Amino acid sequence: MEQKVLLMIIGMSIVTYLPRMIPLVILSKFNIPPLWMKWLNYIPVAVLSALLAPILLISDGKLALSLDNKPLLASIPCFLVAAKTKNLFLTVLVGIVSMFLLKLM
Amino acid sequence: MSNEYLKGVNDAIPIILGYLPIGFAFGVLATEQGLTVKDILLMSLFVYAGSAQFIASAMFSSGAAVWSTIATTFLVNLRHLLMSASLAPYVKHIKSYLLAFISYGITDETFAVSSTAVGQQTVSAKYFAGLHITSQGSWIVSTVLGGILGNLIPNPAQWGIDFALSAMFIGLLLMQIKAKKDIVVAFCAAGLSLITALSVKGNWNVMIAAILAAAIGVMTEQWSKKFSS
Numbered sequence: 001m002e003q004k005v006l007l008m009i010i011g012m013s014i015v016t017y018l019p020r021m022i023p024l025v026i027l028s029k030f031n032i033p034p035l036w037m038k039w040l041n042y043i044p045v046a047v048l049s050a051l052l053a054p055i056l057l058i059s060d061g062k063l064a065l066s067l068d069n070k071p072l073l074a075s076i077p078c079f080l081v082a083a084k085t086k087n088l089f090l091t092v093l094v095g096i097v098s099m100f101l102l103k104l105m
Numbered sequence: 106m107s108n109e110y111l112k113g114v115n116d117a118i119p120i121i122l123g124y125l126p127i128g129f130a131f132g133v134l135a136t137e138q139g140l141t142v143k144d145i146l147l148m149s150l151f152v153y154a155g156s157a158q159f160i161a162s163a164m165f166s167s168g169a170a171v172w173s174t175i176a177t178t179f180l181v182n183l184r185h186l187l188m189s190a191s192l193a194p195y196v197k198h199i200k201s202y203l204l205a206f207i208s209y210g211i212t213d214e215t216f217a218v219s220s221t222a223v224g225q226q227t228v229s230a231k232y233f234a235g236l237h238i239t240s241q242g243s244w245i246v247s248t249v250l251g252g253i254l255g256n257l258i259p260n261p262a263q264w265g266i267d268f269a270l271s272a273m274f275i276g277l278l279l280m281q282i283k284a285k286k287d288i289v290v291a292f293c294a295a296g297l298s299l300i301t302a303l304s305v306k307g308n309w310n311v312m313i314a315a316i317l318a319a320a321i322g323v324m325t326e327q328w329s330k331k332f333s334s
Binding site for chain 2: 004005006007008009010011012013015016017019020021022023024025026027028029032035037038039040041042043044045046047048049050051052053054055056057058061062063071074075078079082083086087088089091092093094095096097098099100101102103
């Protein structure tokens, strides 16, 4: 059993490290063409938005646009605070408190 | 200690706040699912990827094959490829062996912080060291603490801490939005990610949505230039 876990962790480490390492080490040696630079500059926004949307809008494999969707409701004060303050700490705190209150109701 | 290192540590503070509750929750869950504190420590030290760790622990407890857990981890973490590529143009001045170390600490969270930082000034290896070591340190501490203290807290989700990661993504996303074009890309990515998540099996949604949405961003930029000139 313990061996199985260790094998799993070693395998996971390798497949996680390679995609992190290869582009940074190799692409930093080249001058990337301007059009590709533009594309790369959009990646942060695109990745974050793509990560976030299913967390907030999908529940049990279905689109969840109802008032029972607690993550969606809790995200509203987060978006407001984040837009107004640009403060990461405050946004996380507001998120946790909102979710806590929603779960009390 | 240099200023650059300390600036990295300082920029890691919001990440620590996000990691503490999530790491703790992972430790609690993983213990419930049959991992030992040592397993949790090794995973946070060598794999260091939140969502993949949650998924792997659940797969482990359901008796999934090792290779399928590794394959899933690969898919879930393939998005780091894009993050790593997008940082590359800004670290040309850093030596390769240092980049090999720095890349180890690229996560959704450290990337969102460092990609904002590289847009503002030239960022040194020391900055990355401060940011990445502090972030991973807090991840290791919180996951191990969760593993040790887990059984004392029966249901951590009821305290709302399960939402910390999402709240952090919201904060990081809004920090990245600087122009109307960014909003267009954000909405495209969200829509494409939803469609892919609902229709394609596996964890392809982030990869597919990010690649296409960034391309749409470039195309709109090119078109609007053509029409305005």
